[in-house]
Amino acid sequence: MDTPDGIIETPPAPQERERAERPPERPETAPEALDEAVDKAADDFESEGAAFEAFGRAEFERVTGGDIPKEELDADPQVRDAKRELEDVASQSRVLVDSFKGRLAGFGSRLKRWGRAALAGAVISSSAMNVAEAATPPDHGSKLEHVEKGKPGDSVAVRAIETLRADKGMAAQFTPEQLQAFEGALARWDGPKMERALADIAGLDAAALAKEGVKEIRLLSDAELRVMAERDPKNVDPKMKAVTSNDRVLLRASAFVGRDGAIDGGEVLHTVAHESNHAEHSRSDSIKHGEQVRPWDAVLPHGVQEGVTEVLALRGLERLGEKSKDQSYAGGNFAAGFLLDKVVGTRALAHDYLTGGTDQMRAALGEKFGRAGADRILRKHFYSGMGSTGAEPEALSTAVDIIREAKRAGMDVGALLGTAAAEGVVERMQAVGDGEGVVLSKEIPNDAVGAVASAAVEDRVPLTPHAPPVRVHVLSQGYGARQADVDFAALGKKIREGASAIEAARAEFIRANGLDEDFEDDPVAAESYAAAIDAALVKAGQITPGETFNVVVNAADEMRPLRDSLAKATTRAERDAIRQRMADEAVRIARDVQAKIGSAAGAAAR
Amino acid sequence: MTRHDGTETKGTPEELEELKDEFAAAMRDLRRRQRSAVEKALKAVDMKKSEKIRKRPDEISK
Numbered sequence: 001m002d003t004p005d006g007i008i009e010t011p012p013a014p015q016e017r018e019r020a021e022r023p024p025e026r027p028e029t030a031p032e033a034l035d036e037a038v039d040k041a042a043d044d045f046e047s048e049g050a051a052f053e054a055f056g057r058a059e060f061e062r063v064t065g066g067d068i069p070k071e072e073l074d075a076d077p078q079v080r081d082a083k084r085e086l087e088d089v090a091s092q093s094r095v096l097v098d099s100f101k102g103r104l105a106g107f108g109s110r111l112k113r114w115g116r117a118a119l120a121g122a123v124i125s126s127s128a129m130n131v132a133e134a135a136t137p138p139d140h141g142s143k144l145e146h147v148e149k150g151k152p153g154d155s156v157a158v159r160a161i162e163t164l165r166a167d168k169g170m171a172a173q174f175t176p177e178q179l180q181a182f183e184g185a186l187a188r189w190d191g192p193k194m195e196r197a198l199a200d201i202a203g204l205d206a207a208a209l210a211k212e213g214v215k216e217i218r219l220l221s222d223a224e225l226r227v228m229a230e231r232d233p234k235n236v237d238p239k240m241k242a243v244t245s246n247d248r249v250l251l252r253a254s255a256f257v258g259r260d261g262a263i264d265g266g267e268v269l270h271t272v273a274h275e276s277n278h279a280e281h282s283r284s285d286s287i288k289h290g291e292q293v294r295p296w297d298a299v300l301p302h303g304v305q306e307g308v309t310e311v312l313a314l315r316g317l318e319r320l321g322e323k324s325k326d327q328s329y330a331g332g333n334f335a336a337g338f339l340l341d342k343v344v345g346t347r348a349l350a351h352d353y354l355t356g357g358t359d360q361m362r363a364a365l366g367e368k369f370g371r372a373g374a375d376r377i378l379r380k381h382f383y384s385g386m387g388s389t390g391a392e393p394e395a396l397s398t399a400v401d402i403i404r405e406a407k408r409a410g411m412d413v414g415a416l417l418g419t420a421a422a423e424g425v426v427e428r429m430q431a432v433g434d435g436e437g438v439v440l441s442k443e444i445p446n447d448a449v450g451a452v453a454s455a456a457v458e459d460r461v462p463l464t465p466h467a468p469p470v471r472v473h474v475l476s477q478g479y480g481a482r483q484a485d486v487d488f489a490a491l492g493k494k495i496r497e498g499a500s501a502i503e504a505a506r507a508e509f510i511r512a513n514g515l516d517e518d519f520e521d522d523p524v525a526a527e528s529y530a531a532a533i534d535a536a537l538v539k540a541g542q543i544t545p546g547e548t549f550n551v552v553v554n555a556a557d558e559m560r561p562l563r564d565s566l567a568k569a570t571t572r573a574e575r576d577a578i579r580q581r582m583a584d585e586a587v588r589i590a591r592d593v594q595a596k597i598g599s600a601a602g603a604a605a606r
Numbered sequence: 607m608t609r610h611d612g613t614e615t616k617g618t619p620e621e622l623e624e625l626k627d628e629f630a631a632a633m634r635d636l637r638r639r640q641r642s643a644v645e646k647a648l649k650a651v652d653m654k655k656s657e658k659i660r661k662r663p664d665e666i667s668k
Contacts, residue, residue: 034619041626048633052640059644068654078650085643089636096636100629104622231635 049097098168105166160217169221181263197319202350244278273313295356303395307337332396369405393473407435441583455586467499480554492600505536
């Protein structure tokens, strides 16, 4: 080995090298010692909870125990409120103690005590852990396969099951059959295997990935979720279905209960896969506001990230032999991810997702649509709103961009969208007109909404020669303002002013730089022109830079009659026909809104 | 966690400490709410007392 001063050093002997490369050994805690620590923690949690309740009661007695008669205090609304609040925090402390004791069940050396086979058997049979039961052949065929392949290889899934079994809140909310179904779904999850599958798809070495997947998976009872939401109302939504925070996956158990009370185990598994993908994409070495950073947040619409997360959940589960269906709502997320997958290929998609970049996707898009086309697709669309905006319509815009570029490049857009149906994807995607938009629709049988539809349609002719087209997004539920609440005159005027600002900025840009009208053929000039336009839009109070004027409309009111008839439909053909009518209605509304904006903008110009 | 002797534990002592810290933080939040509820009750009782004190001179003048 050459040193800087030219002295040649003898390389270390193999044994020495091994010693040098091996990380220093940490003192290990004996399993028994960990068990004792776990038992002590459980006792501590219990006694702290009891002390908390006793203290609250005693304090209330002390404060209200003076010479004012009890009846008088009981009648006082302030005192009653305080008492209610004390009872509420006491009940929340009980939920917390139960929940944390449940999580302790995932610790300890039980694998040693009961043995791997016993635990695996217990995972299958969902019964008490004993060797006799584990030796009995389970009757759920597919799950036996997992055991033979080495389950429980995923200690995170095992811990999730043990935590679930010890969770009193879950036991209080769900029947034994439902709990067993949850266990069955968790037993099917194998995180390390999923990680290897994704790395394989991406052409990456799983061992070299920055992440090791999720650390914890938890199914939460509604009671516990309420406690969490009260503690952290900004970040915890008690109605959420699932969330991943710093490698920990939290699932609202009640979100997986069908109308008939049955648990859709496939959906639980699929959701764990989706959330686990978020953990793979996040960077543990980069924390912002207490959360691991997701690199795509800075460069792509959030909805596109969600869509790709969903597509890779499907592709990864396929590799694991699990047939799943997309669980996303119609609105653009999944459509954008699916279309990107089709155009750039799953390998590039997975590579960039796992490494946090966009290079391979950009290169693949560039090959098909040119650099400018790739840039138009891989960008954020909504910086703020004209009307309210959100992740799903923004991703819908990415889907429109892909369709528009594909159309320009002479690709068969109908065939591209048709692959979704051919692959068994529930989302139905159709191009609008001559590729100026996209409409999505989807039936969601286990959900009260029944079916959803969303469309994004662009104006054929912009308001002024160089202004971007107006892109109208219509969603059958969720985001956007109701048409009845939109002030079309003001909106048209605002867009008209934006278009005029763009024309003025363009003329000034050409004059100041001594350019010709065809300056956009030069990529450098085009780039600085784009920056000048963004600045002009901001100056004109438009705020929204970028290529399109985006308007988002909520069509829940208009869709109601169709939803009502969907609820009464009995055959698949009937339901399909209604879903299609919802899609057609979304496009009709988009065109209607465009016409209203167009005439308002025209009036503003006069 | 797989130890060198081949036995397996499903959590590390560090993770146990993290869980204990998390529990402590959650209880701290509840304690804060408990304290404010007690303060609310105390305030209401004080109001009652001062109402009584204000009433007393009238009662005496009768």
